[in-house]
Amino acid sequence: MKEKITAGINRDKKRFKAGLPYVLLVIAPLCWAGNVVLARGVADIIPPVSLAFLRWTIAFIILLPFVWKRAKQDWGLVILHWKIMIFLSLTGISLFNVLLYTAVHTTTAINCALIQAAMPATIILISVMLFNDKINRIQVAGVSLCVIGAALVVLRGKFSNFLSLSFTQGDLLMIVAVVFYALYSAFLRNRPKIHPLSFLVYTFGIGAFFLLPFYLWEMIFSNAYEMNKNVVFSILYVATFPSIVAYFSWNRGIEMIGANRGGLFINLIPVFASLMAIIWLNESLM
Incomplete structure (x- = not known):
């Protein structure tokens, strides 16, 4: 009897371990979808660099006490791999988010989210070009759907618009942001083996540090914003769920099953974000 119970427990553990990366890779897009929608909602209130800088600074402050001992132990490896740490901080933390928060000023939250549908294809393309990764038929099909979906967004659902193709500034910024985050995801494999x-x-911390001079410039030369209840809630939200929860879930999930397979879960961002934007921002798909 004990052997059967033990065997059942072991099977459950194996199933949980096998399913864990997929749960993590669903949590991340859900949080990031909320980030896109909220950023669009406060676009006229909080400047983009300020939102990004405060997001990462507060996330750093919240997380540091829980990781202090481990971070001290990992300091040597961080210094040893300082180049890749700076690269990942710039692409995945600083640049991607400033571009996203700037993009929502001139395009919709739905468009920003839908353009991110091209991210899995971009991740796979970068992985193949730079790391000689192999892709299977399922991944090719997924990439094709991503490209078609992104094209439909850009062309507003009409392929006849290709001849008169034009982009809003926000669309272009979001495309650049996607490239930066795809680089971040593809290069995660090279991060130091730290907790x-x-x-x-x-x-x-590194990402916030690089944003600091631009934040100070924005505070001096941009219109001041009132630190009211809604602003505080918005900053606290982006500092916790899309930052700590989402990035931990995404990085761990990618580490467990790889960037090519895990990257496909980015396609959930448009689904979640579209529903949120329709409900809370009264946006429409077209």
Whole structure:
């Protein structure tokens, strides 16, 4: 009897372990979808660099006490791999988010989310070009759907618009942002072998550090914003769920099953974000 119970427990553990990366890779897009929608909602209130800088600074402050001992232990490896740490912090933390928060000023939250449907294809393309990764038929089919979906967004659902193709500034910024985050995801394989939370706290801190001069410039030369209840809630949300929860889930999921397979879960962002934007921002798909 004990052997049967033990065998059942072991099977459950194996199933949980096998399914865990997929659960993590669903949590991340759900949080990021909320980030896109909220950023669009506060676009006229909080400047983009300020939102990004405060997001990462507060996330860093929240996370640091829980990771302090581990971060101290990992310091040597971080210094040893300082180039890749700076690269990942710039692409995945600083640049991607500033571009996204700037993009929502001139395009919709739905468009920003739908353009991200091209990210899995971009991740796979970069992985194949730079790391000689092999892709299977399922991944090719997924990439094709991503490209078609992104094209439909850009062409507003009409392929006849190709001849008079034009982009809003926000669309272009979002495309560039997608490239940066695809680079981040593809190069995660080269990150130092440190604790996942330690990696987050270092990249958050480095990313915020690089944003600091631009934040100060924005505070001096841009219109001041009132730190009211809605602004505080927005900043706290982006500092926790799309930052700590989403990045930990994404990085761990990618580490467990790889960037090519895991990257396909980015396609959930348009699904979640479209529903949120329709409900809370009264946006429409076309």
